Amino acid sequence: MGENYRQYVMLLTSLFLSLTFGFQVIIDPGHGGVDTGAAYYGANESEITLSVSRLLAKKLQDTRGINVSLSRTKDVSLDLSDRPKFAHKQKGDFFVSIHTNSSPEKRATGLEIYIENILPADQDSLFLAYRENQIHAGAAKPEGRPSQYREKYSAEVSTILDDIAKSHYLFSSIEAAQVLKSKWLEDRGGKARIRQAPFRVISTVNMPSILVEIGFLSNRKEAEILKNPREQEKIAETLYRSIIKYKESVDKRKI
Numbered sequence: 424m425g426e427n428y429r430q431y432v433m434l435l436t437s438l439f440l441s442l443t444f445g446f447q448v449i450i451d452p453g454h455g456g457v458d459t460g461a462a463y464y465g466a467n468e469s470e471i472t473l474s475v476s477r478l479l480a481k482k483l484q485d486t487r488g489i490n491v492s493l494s495r496t497k498d499v500s501l502d503l504s505d506r507p508k509f510a511h512k513q514k515g516d517f518f519v520s521i522h523t524n525s526s527p528e529k530r531a532t533g534l535e536i537y538i539e540n541i542l543p544a545d546q547d548s549l550f551l552a553y554r555e556n557q558i559h560a561g562a563a564k565p566e567g568r569p570s571q572y573r574e575k576y577s578a579e580v581s582t583i584l585d586d587i588a589k590s591h592y593l594f595s596s597i598e599a600a601q602v603l604k605s606k607w608l609e610d611r612g613g614k615a616r617i618r619q620a621p622f623r624v625i626s627t628v629n630m631p632s633i634l635v636e637i638g639f640l641s642n643r644k645e646a647e648i649l650k651n652p653r654e655q656e657k658i659a660e661t662l663y664r665s666i667i668k669y670k671e672s673v674d675k676r677k678i
């Protein structure tokens with residue numbers, strides 16, 4: 424009876440929380456303002472990431488049980504540390520940073536989904552992370568992930584709790600990445616890879632997070648796709664359906 428009652432209360436609480444506050448998605452359109460990101464074939468990364476992010480936000484806004492916030496809604500410059508700060512302030516449940524890729528190898532194509540690195544990153548990923556981190560960070564000093572428990576608990580206990588939370592975020596981030604990878608292949612075909620890289624923006628947020636490179640702007644064919652508003656709509660739809668599917672599996676875990 425006691426256990427059943429406890430489970431019942433937990434179920435009601437989680438339903439109440441999700442109905443009251445919803446699942447908070449933070450969309451981070453990469454770059455902006457003076458930082459245009461990659462620029463090829465007459466297109467800027469910062470413009471494409473903002474268009475796709477807005478389309479995605481609109482779809483999420485119209486969905487029950489989901490709230491959405493954009494780290495930028497206009498073409499403005501944001502420091503790398505502003506993005507996690509914004510996500511924490513909004514009490515995000517999931518963070519997605521949207522970018523377009525580039526490579527000196529012009530034939531490189533496809534989707535790349537990055538999660539926080541736990542293994543040593545390969546050379547290409549390090550190069551990309553260096554480029555993205557540089558562009559965003561400017562001269563700002565790198566900040567680590569803030570402790571969530573330091574105020575309530577002793578240093579040693581809060582370190583353990585922060586580690587547990589970090590493993591949980593990583594597990595969820597991998598799950599979100601896998602859902603997106605299979606949806607992308609189903610909807611759009613081509614190539615899709617999950618990779619790890621020390622991107623500051625996803626390694627300093629206290630929530631499951633992925634960084635998505637939605638295609639290579641350095642590839643002429645993909646640049647045309649990325650610039651096309653109809654294709655941007657389709658990309659946003661695939662991202663949207665993936666987030667919904669990921670949320671459903673998070674909800675199942677709660678119950």
Ligand SMILES: [Zn+2]
Nearest residue numbers: 453460522523
């Ligand atoms: Zn970028």
